[in-house]
Amino acid sequence: MSAEPSDGASQDVRAVVLEVLQTFNKTGVTLGDGTRFTEDLNFDSLLVMEFIAALEDRLDISVPLNVLPDVETVGQLVVATEQIVREEHG
């Protein structure tokens, strides 16, 4: 899965994802598209829920649990989030 940060909207989503994620970044790793939630950020199910809730509030979107099994990295989450933002806010 590859992100395409060409248009303005996706740049914004990426920036928001990284900004919200930074507040949950307890391992202090540098965040990038390749950062893995479990291995690099030590996210457990509780932290995933809190982070996703914060992201939903920030972007005013619903992120169904269904998308999470396919998301291992920050880049994949950005792509999934961009798609939801497009669907919900046109």
Next chain:
Amino acid sequence: MADLFDRFESLRARRDGLVGDGGHDPFQVEMDEVLSQTEAMIGGRRTILAGTNNYLGLTFAPESLKAAHDALDAAGTGTTGSRVANGTYSGHKALEQALSSFLGKEHAIVFSTGYLANLSVLSTLVGPDDYILMDADCHASIYDGVRMGDAQIIRFKHNDAADLDKRLARLAKKPGNKLIVIEGIYSMLGDKAPLDEIVAVKKKYDDVYLLSDEAHSLGVLGRYGRGLPEEAGLEDDVDFIVGTFSKSVGTVGGFCVSNHPQFDLLRLACRPYIFTASLPPSVVASAKASLELVEKGGALRKRLMRNAERLHSGLTALGFTLGGDVSPVVAVVAPDVEIGVAFWRGLMDGGIYVNLALPPATPQNFTLLRCSLCAAHTTEQVDRIIEVFAEVADSLGILPKQSKKKTALG
């Protein structure tokens, strides 16, 4: 060459780290002999059972035993078939009618376990264009059920009606039905859902249904034991009630009731209903007999709550951190997993069985010593539980000295 079981390596390492030294294994408890609703022989020791979900103590109710014996002799040890094939006997239909009339809903379906009831209903009732809004602390059977289905799954913060409201508002412009899923009493901490607030939120939006899993509250809450909806006076606002026979009802099996006129169609759609054997006649008969005792069980509920209050206040006075308000589930929060396991073993050595619940299966990743009470516990048994908790805490040195002195049990 890789071994098939290599994928469980982290599980094995964690288990060995927790229980590898040969002491009591919290996940391999064996009851050598069950002496009563509240006592068993475990490892040669007479042990008080304080972690059973046998809230009303009906597992040895004479009426239920007799009904089970009679059905066993009359109809045999098992049905050997599915509800939709050769596995529906008159007893199954009679149990469904009894549930329907007890819970005041037009339709009832009996499943082979509570787990299968949730798997059945949650995987089937809602489709790919629908949304499930589930409380984050819902039981594993609810998580498994929604994952087995096609609906979009949204979690809301535990017992937070405002958070549910926010999420429903976001979905309001989307087509599709929305099904809110909550529990009457949450199993780990024993806390109740704020049903009035959730119903108020539900009513603000269109096409929203409410399902409540009353596994731990059936028989426990409400004057007649119909669970949280009865206690809250909101039975008409709950569209689907799921429950189990394996807690207050004292046997095994699950059910769902509803007033929806097409509810019976689920019998043709739910795979965990169709592709498993139905309950044996003896289980069905004892469930029906015990349901009558649940309805008439006002005195049992009073005793249960008296025991719950006694344990809750006794442990609070000792300085323990408890997970929730007074309820038949009294969850003691241990500082960490290692102390939790040591504490649990100390309780076993002192003749007390409780449930050890570990992260990630627990809310907020707590390590819990989860006690559940029974109407059949005597005051002396409850006091003994408190006493052993105090002794173990003392030996592990985990309570402030002051609170121990202040509340020393004599």
